[in-house]
Amino acid sequence: LWPRPEDEAFEEFRALFARLQAPLGVFAVRGNCDEREFLRRLCSEASVRLLEDEVAQLELDGLRVALCGLD
Numbered sequence: 001l002w003p004r005p006e007d008e009a010f011e012e013f014r015a016l017f018a019r020l021q022a023p024l025g026v027f028a029v030r031g032n033c034d035e036r037e038f039l040r041r042l043c044s045e046a047s048v049r050l051l052e053d054e055v056a057q058l059e060l061d062g063l064r065v066a067l068c069g070l071d
Contacts, residue, residue: 010042017046024058025049029069 020026026048030039043050051069058065 006038010038013042014046017042017048020046020048024060025056027051027056027067027069030071 017026026046028039028043028048028050030036030050030052040050042048049056051067053071054069056067058067
């Protein structure tokens with residue numbers, strides 16, 4: 001999707017993120033070249049939880065997993 005105007009790329013990413021579904025939610029972590037504010041805006045508008053220096057504890061059917069997103 002790069003290099004493109006940010007607004008144009010944003011709409012394409014948002015359409016991709018909107019299709020994601022998971023029983024315990026959809027999560028994202030920032031990579032080493034992802035623009036922080038772009039990803040924050042995208043995740044907030046797409047109902048995706050962005051993990052930034054935090055851990056999400058998830059449980060389903062008695063099974064547990066910890067997702068960690070570190071800067």
